[in-house]
Amino acid sequence: MKPLKELVRTNVLNMDMQVSDNDSRVRTESCVWLDRDENPYNSPYNRYPDSSMAVLKASIAKIKNVQTTNVFIANGRYALVDSMYRCFCTPGVDNVVIVEPTYDVYRTMAELNCVENRSVLLDADFQLNADRVLEQCDEKTKLIWLCSPNTPTGIAANPAEVEVLLEMFDGIVVVDESYVDFSSQLSWRTRLGKFDNLVVLNTMDNSWGCAAIGVAMLYASSELVNMLNRVALPFGLNSLSQKVAIDQLRDTFEAEKRVRFIILERQRMISAFMDLSICVQVYPSETNFLLVKFEDAQAVYKYLLDKGIVVKNCADMPLCENCLRITIGAKPENNELLSALRQY
Structure with a gap:
């Protein structure tokens, strides 16, 4: 380097x-702060971050x-x-x-x-x-x-x-x-x-x-x-x-719990997508979404949009022809998506 x-x-x-002395000091309520043209009322929203x-x-x-x-x-x-x-x-x-x-x-x-x-x-x-x-x-x-x-x-x-x-x-x-x-x-x-x-x-x-x-x-x-x-x-x-x-x-425990749930749902969704006849390939994922290749991604995208289900159309991105990026949602959202795709 x-x-x-x-x-x-x-x-x-x-x-x-x-840096001025005022900017470098911790701003506490024990001081009278008259340096930033702040409104003295409506605490705590009147002070700059x-x-x-x-x-x-x-x-x-x-x-x-x-x-x-x-x-x-x-x-x-x-x-x-x-x-x-x-x-x-x-x-x-x-x-x-x-x-x-x-x-x-x-x-x-x-x-x-x-x-x-x-x-x-x-x-x-x-x-x-x-x-x-x-x-x-x-x-x-x-x-x-x-x-x-x-x-x-x-x-x-x-x-x-x-x-x-x-x-x-x-x-x-x-x-x-x-x-x-x-x-x-x-x-x-x-x-x-x-x-x-x-x-x-x-x-x-x-x-x-x-x-x-x-x-x-x-x-x-x-x-x-x-x-x-x-x-x-x-x-x-x-x-x-x-x-x-x-x-x-x-609360790191709550965040970790959400992540574990998403990972479990991700695996369930991979299996469900692979069972769809319109699905060509489900790429492995280490994220909270899946990249899924369809026979006609543009048609599937429009169909889902008409159903009120919004996914990311990646068909115009390099190496992603006929691919949609689908976020892992809550279980009811995922079920609604799968139900719609099964009726396509």
Whole structure:
């Protein structure tokens, strides 16, 4: 890996990061705060959020077995991805490599930040080939984007191939693990100490069932997190989301119970789909959804839509011809879907 200062955008590296005394102090009710033009009434909603997110970071760090200095938090996965581009990729100069098919946020944010995207396809089994990825990299490649387990495929990347990228690539390898809690794979978060160029993304959307609050987490070396803090928006996560997240993180047992139920339902749905005559293939999944290939996915998609059942049409994505991505819902929802498909 290149020294981090060679990867960070020059303007970000040169930013004046001095913080005022008021901003650096813990804001408690024992003080009279007259520095932010806040309305003195309607407590607690009249105060700006805690920019440091110190309590939330501590809660996450304890559960994920990392240091608080290894944690960066943003308002959703889009904000995390955007922060990586704004910190490391100079518009019109640098490029990134995206392994596809995958979540469209990496491409969307590349376009928004005027950063060249170089696409590399997974193989026919939806697996990563590190050599093909490295062939697309040059001295201006700052980031490699991986999603593991991946969407829409549901398949985790071969750890040996990911390790090749981490050892051979001079830039930063970002592994999006938004679905890792549904997987048997060991999280790459546990290997932060081994690879300085590793960045791991995660959210509270899926396994925690908290998509409404928009809490997304990034894990990386303390030095890299410090650089990201330079581009973080002030008050990047509202107080209500922080409070709900902290409350949810106190009950890991309930979250784990939901995950176990989804995994059981996932197996039931795989068997049920395989019994359908219109189903060509059900791909293995380590997520809370299934990628299912049909004889005519477009027709099935429209049929389900007419029945009031909405799934994700992936037919226009590379390697996903005639495929639908179907989320594992609650048991009654899954039964309604199966009933409709059996009558197709």
